[in-house]
Amino acid sequence: MRFDLSDLRLFLLVVEAQSITRGAERAGMALGSASERIRGMEQASGISLLERRARGVRPTPAGLAVAHHARIVIGQVEQMRGELRQYAVGLRGHVRVLSNTAAMSEFLPNELAAFLANNPTIDIDLEERPSREIVAAIEGGLADFGIVADTVDLGALETLPFRTDQLVLVVPAQHALAGRAEVSFQDVLDEPFVGLSHGSALQAHLAGHAARAGRHLQLRVRVMGLEAACRMVEGGVGIAILPKATVVRSSREGAVCAITLTDPWALRHLTLCARKVSALPPHAQQLVSHLIEN
Known part of the structure; x- marks a missing residue:
């Protein structure tokens, strides 16, 4: 069976959103094209990867296995891109960040604008989520890092202070x-x-x-x-x-x-959280350093 990176990214977004429609939207893909790709993955593997329900989808046991390996593969690709950026001009890096409302509206816009202006080969996918959902997504490997209020249980995630x-x-x-x-x-x-x-x-x-x-x-x-x-x-x-x-x-x-x-x-202390900052791709680590030091 052969899955490309676009298939794996789409599948992760669908699993995270529990909806092919919303997953396709987040991937910037037409619903028909996304559905065809998911069906192609199932045909290639010879087994159902998603359980279709009246209100969305959820991964089958086989789908959970695919999602697990997809996170590893995509993480390794991003790690490789970050390292190759040191040698190949023009190779783009991608960082996925989740944020609560306060950080999204008040603290991140100026910082991200400055970072992107100085790093033209790095793209950022920024999405607003409640803090509890962000923690769950980071634990599940669905984003590189998040900005949350410290009023939520951060479990075993590594944390760095961000703003008040x-x-x-x-x-x-x-x-x-x-x-x-x-x-x-x-x-x-x-x-x-x-x-x-x-x-x-x-x-x-x-x-x-x-x-x-x-x-x-x-x-x-x-x-x-x-x-x-x-x-x-x-x-x-x-x-x-x-x-x-x-x-x-x-x-x-x-x-x-x-x-x-x-x-x-x-009164909330906003916190940057990741599974492990040192394990992030180099371009994601670079963004973390920029946000914490400024």
Whole structure:
């Protein structure tokens, strides 16, 4: 049987997403082409690799074996590319990074832009995920490294400190809470909220804390991006919980108030995590060094 690297990368993305459709999207491939490639892999191996269900797919035992070896093969190829970059101009390296909302919006854009400008032969695949999902993906070898909040169990992953992120309650300047110095999350759960779109790691984080309190957030609107959320709060649509850095950077002076949350989870230390940094391909290690040292 013969599988090429594109087949193996696609198969890993499908297994991770538990969906051929979403796996194809992440691979930048048409659904029909992705489905044909998966069928080709199954025909070549003579066994089913995916169990098709009404809502997605999951790997069969044989599929799990293929995914395991695919991670090893792709990791070795990336290692080789990183080493050959020292000798062959133009050979591209690829780094896959997963990040929570705060790092994605506030800390990574400038750092990654500077790194990419100085390293034209390295490409970065950056995806937003909740911290718990990131840890599971890194443990499973589905990405090179991730940026997570240290409020999650990092298991046996190697960690390096990255940045500090403080979540605050943001209210319009005329709101009844605007004069408060601090407030707890539970005290504001009856308020209408401005939320972030489905798939936002921060929104999933807040929904989880509300659920643990036996409540749910009353979302008046969902928006794409933290700056849009600030604008909605300024307009009096509702209140929001956002990174303090976003509020300082994005809100108009005097339009909103940022109130300290008393909940311990509101102050988060963002952490870079990997299975083992020294085992990453050289170009991924280079990116890690850039992020930690700057």
